Each structure stands twice: as structure tokens, then as C-alpha cells.
Amino acid sequence: MTDRLRQRLSRRGFLQTASGTIAAASAASFPFEPAAAQVPDIKLPAPPGKQVGFALVGLGSLAINQLMPAFARSQKAKLVGFVSGRPEKAKQLAQLYNVDPKNIYTYDTYERIADNPAIDVIYVVLPNSMHAEYTIRALKAGKHVLCEKPMANTPQECEQMIAAAKAANRKLMVGYRVRYEPYNQALIAYARETAEAGPTRMILAEAGFNIGNPNQWRLKKQMAGGGSLMDIGVYALNAARYLSGEEPVAVNAVMHSTPNDPRFAEVEENINFQLRFPGGIIANCGSSYGVNINRHRVLKPRGSAELDPASSYTGLRMRVIRGGAIEERILPQRDHFAAEMDHFAGCVLDNTEPLTPGEEGLKDMKVIMAIYEAARSGRTVTLA
Amino acid sequence: MTDRLRQRLSRRGFLQTASGTIAAASAASFPFEPAAAQVPDIKLPAPPGKQVGFALVGLGSLAINQLMPAFARSQKAKLVGFVSGRPEKAKQLAQLYNVDPKNIYTYDTYERIADNPAIDVIYVVLPNSMHAEYTIRALKAGKHVLCEKPMANTPQECEQMIAAAKAANRKLMVGYRVRYEPYNQALIAYARETAEAGPTRMILAEAGFNIGNPNQWRLKKQMAGGGSLMDIGVYALNAARYLSGEEPVAVNAVMHSTPNDPRFAEVEENINFQLRFPGGIIANCGSSYGVNINRHRVLKPRGSAELDPASSYTGLRMRVIRGGAIEERILPQRDHFAAEMDHFAGCVLDNTEPLTPGEEGLKDMKVIMAIYEAARSGRTVTLA
Numbered sequence: 001m002t003d004r005l006r007q008r009l010s011r012r013g014f015l016q017t018a019s020g021t022i023a024a025a026s027a028a029s030f031p032f033e034p035a036a037a038q039v040p041d042i043k044l045p046a047p048p049g050k051q052v053g054f055a056l057v058g059l060g061s062l063a064i065n066q067l068m069p070a071f072a073r074s075q076k077a078k079l080v081g082f083v084s085g086r087p088e089k090a091k092q093l094a095q096l097y098n099v100d101p102k103n104i105y106t107y108d109t110y111e112r113i114a115d116n117p118a119i120d121v122i123y124v125v126l127p128n129s130m131h132a133e134y135t136i137r138a139l140k141a142g143k144h145v146l147c148e149k150p151m152a153n154t155p156q157e158c159e160q161m162i163a164a165a166k167a168a169n170r171k172l173m174v175g176y177r178v179r180y181e182p183y184n185q186a187l188i189a190y191a192r193e194t195a196e197a198g199p200t201r202m203i204l205a206e207a208g209f210n211i212g213n214p215n216q217w218r219l220k221k222q223m224a225g226g227g228s229l230m231d232i233g234v235y236a237l238n239a240a241r242y243l244s245g246e247e248p249v250a251v252n253a254v255m256h257s258t259p260n261d262p263r264f265a266e267v268e269e270n271i272n273f274q275l276r277f278p279g280g281i282i283a284n285c286g287s288s289y290g291v292n293i294n295r296h297r298v299l300k301p302r303g304s305a306e307l308d309p310a311s312s313y314t315g316l317r318m319r320v321i322r323g324g325a326i327e328e329r330i331l332p333q334r335d336h337f338a339a340e341m342d343h344f345a346g347c348v349l350d351n352t353e354p355l356t357p358g359e360e361g362l363k364d365m366k367v368i369m370a371i372y373e374a375a376r377s378g379r380t381v382t383l384a
Numbered sequence: 385m386t387d388r389l390r391q392r393l394s395r396r397g398f399l400q401t402a403s404g405t406i407a408a409a410s411a412a413s414f415p416f417e418p419a420a421a422q423v424p425d426i427k428l429p430a431p432p433g434k435q436v437g438f439a440l441v442g443l444g445s446l447a448i449n450q451l452m453p454a455f456a457r458s459q460k461a462k463l464v465g466f467v468s469g470r471p472e473k474a475k476q477l478a479q480l481y482n483v484d485p486k487n488i489y490t491y492d493t494y495e496r497i498a499d500n501p502a503i504d505v506i507y508v509v510l511p512n513s514m515h516a517e518y519t520i521r522a523l524k525a526g527k528h529v530l531c532e533k534p535m536a537n538t539p540q541e542c543e544q545m546i547a548a549a550k551a552a553n554r555k556l557m558v559g560y561r562v563r564y565e566p567y568n569q570a571l572i573a574y575a576r577e578t579a580e581a582g583p584t585r586m587i588l589a590e591a592g593f594n595i596g597n598p599n600q601w602r603l604k605k606q607m608a609g610g611g612s613l614m615d616i617g618v619y620a621l622n623a624a625r626y627l628s629g630e631e632p633v634a635v636n637a638v639m640h641s642t643p644n645d646p647r648f649a650e651v652e653e654n655i656n657f658q659l660r661f662p663g664g665i666i667a668n669c670g671s672s673y674g675v676n677i678n679r680h681r682v683l684k685p686r687g688s689a690e691l692d693p694a695s696s697y698t699g700l701r702m703r704v705i706r707g708g709a710i711e712e713r714i715l716p717q718r719d720h721f722a723a724e725m726d727h728f729a730g731c732v733l734d735n736t737e738p739l740t741p742g743e744e745g746l747k748d749m750k751v752i753m754a755i756y757e758a759a760r761s762g763r764t765v766t767l768a
């Protein structure tokens with residue numbers, strides 16, 4: 001080693017850099033000897049700031065498998081209570097998630113949450129037909145409400161929910177979780193906000209899965225309000241709306257259910273629909289309880305971009321296509337439910353409006369009704 | 385080296401194996417010394433059997449860039465003649481492809497092909513509005529006809545072409561090239577012939593490209609018969625039909641062209657359509673002269689398969705999706721046009737019916753008319 005090199009390395013060893021003295025020292029010692037084992041202190045998460053207390057209403061699969069674990073990844077939302085018709089189940093889950101048994105309610109004692117200052121937000125995770133009632137009762141009890149999609153079974157119910165929020169001066173948000181995760185946000189930016197590849201001309205969006213147990217509430221017309229369109233096709237509809245940034249003015253649809261399949265005795269299996277937007281974008285959308293599909297594609301004159309899967313809980317992927325080249329865009333994967341709950345908790349703390357308020361659910365519900373009417377009538381249904 | 389090892393290697397050097405003595409000797413010599421350079425004789429292509437003489441009518445981009453080179457990859461089809469309104473162009477191309485100048489015709493001398501025994505097949509590669517006339521004239525001259533898609537501008541013309549073939553006792557085929565290449569054949573097998581993943585429930589098919597020069601014949605209503613649907617969307621329609629193996633019974637459609645875009649003064653840019661098949665499959669299809677898209681997807685209860693691209697001249701790709709796993713199926717890439725011409729040459733030689741006869745073109749044309757009617761009327765159009 002020359003003196004000159006030795007001098008330079010020695011100087012490096014004492015440089016103060018942005019990454020701090022530990023990194024600089026280990027870089028300097030590397031050529032001479034193994035560095036002494038240095039385990040840097042792991043930075044602890046910051047102690048929570050003000051957190052918003054959430055109570056879950058309805059302890060089904062989504063609540064247990066997705067929402068409860070998501071609180072651990074949330075900054076501002078804290079799981080503090082349950083409302084359930086099955087007290088034993090609620091008690092067991094309360095032990096698991098360290099929920100105070102005082103904060104467990106039944107559907108009969110639901111109104112008493114008004115007197116519980118630990119609960120700020122009610123997250124309604126019930127069958128669709130119960131969304132309106134349990135949202136309105138929570139709002140009347142002075143609580144903010146995050147309601148799962150679809151918002152309700154009819155536009156009229158949605159309007160009543162919005163009116164109840166206004167009357168109570170409380171916040172109301174619909175749980176359109178993919179609006180809060182990076183992949184759909186990136187596709188929105190591609191479709192609406194960047195000049196990349198020219199203006200959006202066509203949107204393709206499909207959402208479907210092969211539904212299991214024929215006895216579940218999703219397959220009962222009275223509880224679900226409809227079939228695949230209400231539960232899963234609403235993702236494709238919502239995507240066509242948020243990717244175009246417009247409201248559709250005309251709708252076509254075709255519907256089919258496999259004959260004699262016990263799952264589809266009351267509700268539709270497949271319903272495909274076409275949307276025309278005022279700026280000229282046309283969208284082809286698919287909805288299914290029979291096949292697995294999960295994709296959003298935005299088409300422009302000089303390129304396209306696709307999410308596939310587009311609305312799964314995890315593992316979303318994005319491809320951008322241009323000039324015959326396909327590029328995958330790797331983005332941070334976020335827990336959709338944690339992101340959604342954090343957003344609403346922030347709205348409550350800061351008194352701001354959510355990105356997907358009740359009005360957003362109402363807009364989807366009006367189009368859903370038009371899609372069903374188009375499929376039944378065999379006519380293009382126009383929307384005001 | 386032990387005596388035992390030396391003995392084994394020596395024995396291997398004289399073993400006669402299925403791969404022959406050269407392979408055995410080089411395997412044996414490898415550990416000891418470089419093998420002497422041995423260039424095996426390259427097997428020459430077999431001398432052609434009976435070949436069918438093709439004359440191209442219309443020397444545009446498809447004929448020059450795709451069809452002429454494809455003859456070199458064809459076994460049974462031989463390029464022997466041209467019919468063109470531009471004799472200088474035809475003469476130059478004849479030199480390039482070793483076509484006898486005696487076999488060059490103009491549109492005025494077209495009927496004289498009747499007296500030319502070197503020409504068995506006329507391949508019609510003209511603008512759509514000329515397909516019927518030049519097909520019928522060739523049939524009357526006693527020639528078999530391969531006609532590019534779309535078969536003609538109207539179902540009536542298609543019927544006249546079919547009648548002319550019957551009257552002349554000659555063969556008539558429509559150039560649906562992707563029916564003759566391995567990827568679409570594999571997707572048909574997945575959709576219709578295998579039990580893999582259950583029966584097909586939904587088909588998605590889109591075909592489109594961002595069309596260039598606003599002055600080309602494809603954008604003139606009179607010559608093209610229509611816009612993107614006639615030229616490129618017909619691939620999506622044809623795919624929905626061959627993937628389902630059925631004829632659609634009902635059609636919805638929505639159409640849009642970018643206002644003030646000079647390319648779309650006469651014909652449509654985008655037209656998306658929905659098909660209902662009698663067995664219950666529903667298809668969502670897209671057609672565009674504004675965006676690049678090229679995909680066929682078949683959806684089943686327990687899996688799906690996709691070609692993307694699906695109808696490009698080269699580079700098709702197939703993905704099969706099941707249980708969250710995505711597998712790419714690599715298949716032989718064939719020249720679509722060589723495969724298509726070989727098929728028709730075989731039909732002529734063996735007196736068999738082509739896979740895509742005139743009747744196939746007529747079926748597409750009837751659905752195309754229904755799609756336009758559905759888009760114009762805003763109603764579901766039913767087909768007999």
C-alpha cells in the first residue's frame with residue numbers, strides 16, 4: 001500500500017457522512033481487518049400519537065382475517081371494540097386482540113356505544129342489506145362510520161346514510177380499499193395525470209372469483225342486494241370511474257348464470273357491462289362469481305398499462321407497455337385495509353373529508369342499478 | 385488413472401449406441417484429447433412434391449411484407465403470378481421473387497388467367513370493397529380463391545362469393561391466418577377440447593392498433609366498409625366464435641371516435657361489443673384504431689388462459705393461470721401466412737374443404753352488421 005492510499009483511506013475513516021459514523025468507520029476498516037461485530041440499535045416504532053378508536057360491527061371472515069390483523073400495521077387506527085350477535089366469539093377475539101370486554105356490544109345494546117368515548121369510529125362489516133341500518137344507528141349515536149362496499153342495496157339507502165351523516169355532523173366513508181394502495185394510485189396517475197402515451201381512450205376492468213359455499217349470505221338476494229356485481233364487479237365499475245375520472249353517461253350489459261347451479265338460484269353469476277364516459281372513453285367491464293379474474297387496463301394511443309392482479313388483498317402487479325416493450329413497475333406493497341383505516345382516522349383527527357365519502361358509494365350504486373336495468377331490458381340505459 | 389477406469393473408458397469408445405458411432409467416439413475421446421472437427425452433413429429440405437401455384441391480386445403492404453416472404457416457408461404453395469394495376473411495380477417484384485413475367489396480369493387482363501395452367505389459386509389482397517368482385521371473377525375463370533379478411537363489405541356480397549364458388553366447383557377460403565398457427569390452436573384446445581379447469585364461462589378478446597396515415601383506404605367508408613371493426617376487431621369477433629365454438633345469439637355494442645381526428649371522419653375508431661352464446665358463455669370484445677391491444681383470454685371456474693399478443697404476425701405468448709400460479713407455454717412459432725397458404729394448397733391438392741371456408745367469413749359478417757346495428761340503436765340485437 002502506498003502512503004498516499006493509506007492517507008486517503010485513513011481520511012475516509014473519519015469523514016462524517018449523511019449515513020453517520022458507524023457506516024464510515026466500517027467502510028474504512030474493511031480493507032484492513034474484519035470489523036468488530038456491530039449490531040446497530042433497531043429503531044423502535046414511534047410511540048403512537050393520537051389514535052382513533054375503531055369498533056368492528058360484524059365478525060365475519062373479512063373482519064377476522066383481514067381487518068383485525070391490519071390494525072397492527074396502522075398508525076392512527078386502533079382496534080378498541082366489537083359489535084356482534086355472538087358474544088362468545090366476540091369475547092374470544094377480544095382476548096386475542098386485547099380488546100377491553102367493556103367495549104363489546106350486541107346488536108341490541110348497539111345504541112349504548114353513544115356513551116363510550118373510547119369508540120370514535122364504527123366500521124360496518126355486515127351483510128349488504130344491514131349496512132344502511134347499522135350505519136345510520138351509529139351516526140345517530142354520534143360515531144363516525146367506515147362502511148364496507150357495496151355501500152348498501154339501493155341508492156335510496158345510500159342517500160339516507162349520507163343524510164344521517166350530515167344531520168349528525170359525523171364523517172362517512174365507504175371502504176374502497178384499493179384507492180388507498182400504491183398500485184391503483186399509480187394506474188390512476190398513468191390514466192389521468194401524466195401525458196405519458198397520450199390521453200386514455202379505453203379502459204378494461206374485470207373482477208370475479210369462483211364463489212364457494214352456496215349457503216353464504218352473498219348468494220341470498222335479500223341480504224346481498226344482487227350477485228357478483230354488488231360484491232366484486234363493483235371493483236371493476238369503481239375502477240372504470242376512478243381511472244377515467246368521470247361519471248358514465250350510458251350503460252350496456254349482458255348477464256348469465258349457469259342453469260341449475262345452486263349458487264345462482266337467487267343472484268347473477270356473470271354480468272358484463274360497457275360504460276360510455278362523456279370525454280369519449282369507453283370501458284368494457286366484467287363481473288363474475290364463476291371465474292377468477294382481477295385486472296385493470298388503461299389504453300392510450302401510444303401505450304397501455306395494466307394491473308393484474310388489480311384488487312387482490314396482496315401481490316398486485318403493474319405492467320407498462322410501450323413500443324413493443326413490457327416493463328414491470330415494482331411499487332411498495334401496502335396493507336390495503338391499514339391504509340384505508342389510517343386515511344379515515346386522519347380525516348377524523350384533522351376534520352377533513354375522506355377520498356371515498358358516502359357520495360362515492362351512491363354514485364356506484366346508481367350505475368349498478370343502471371347496469372341491472374340494461375341487462376334486463378336489452379337496451380342502453382342513459383344516466384343523467 | 386486406474387487400469388479399471390482406463391478399461392471402462394476404452395469399452396465406451398467402441399460401444400454402438402442409438403446416437404451412432406460419431407457421438408460415442410467423441411464421448412470417449414473427450415477426456416483424452418480434443419475430438420477431430422466433424423461437421424455433420426446438413427439435411428437438405430426435401431425436393432418439393434406437387435406444389436400449387438398462387439397468384440397475388442393486389443400488391444400492397446400485406447402482400448409485399450408478409451405474403452411474398454411467406455412462400456419461402458411454405459411446403460405446398462408456390463408464388464407464380466401477380467395481378468396489379470401497376471405493371472412496373474409488378475415487374476420489379478417479379479424479378480425479386482423469380483416470377484415469370486408471362487404470369488403478370490392487370491385488372492383489365494385478369495380474365496385471361498383462365499388460360500394459364502400455372503396459376504391454381506388467386507389470393508385476393510385488395511381493399512375490402514373489391515374482394516367480392518375479384519373473387520367472383522377468379523372463380524368464373526376456374527381458379528380457387530383465398531380471400532383476405534374481412535371477406536367483403538356486406539353479407540350479401542359474401543353470399544354471392546359462396547354461390548360463385550359452388551357454381552364453379554372451386555374452393556373458397558377466407559384468410560383467417562391465426563386459425564393455422566399453434567398458439568390460437570392451443571387456446572382453442574384449452575377452451576373447447578380439454579376438461580382442464582372446467583368449462584369455459586367467459587371470453588375476453590380485444591384487437592386494435594393506432595392507425596397511421598389518414599389517407600389510406602382503410603379509413604374510407606366506401607372501400608373499407610367500416611372502421612376498426614371490419615379490419616382488426618374482426619379478429620376479436622372471430623376469436624370469440626372459435627374459442628366458444630358457437631354462434632352468438634345476442635349482441636350489445638358501444639362506439640366512439642375522437643372528435644375532429646381526421647382519421648375518423650368516415651369510419652369508427654373504437655367499437656366495443658358484447659356477445660351472448662347459446663351455451664351460456666358471454667364475451668366482452670374490443671376493437672380499436674386508436675390504441676394497441678391484442679389479447680384473447682378464456683376464463684373457466686378453476687383457471688384461465690391468455691394469449692397476449694394473440695394475433696400479431698409474430699411473437700405470440702401464452703400464459704395459463706391456475707391456483708395463483710402463472711405458467712408460460714412456449715409453443716413453436718410458425719409463419720401464419722405460410723401455414724394458411726399450405727392449408728389451402730393442401731385442400732386444393734386433396735380436394736378437401738378448408739377450415740375457414742367462405743361460410744366462416746359470412747358468419748362473421750352477419751355478426752359485424754349486428755354489432756353496428758346494436759351500437760347505432762342502443763339495443764341488444766338478436767341473431768337467428
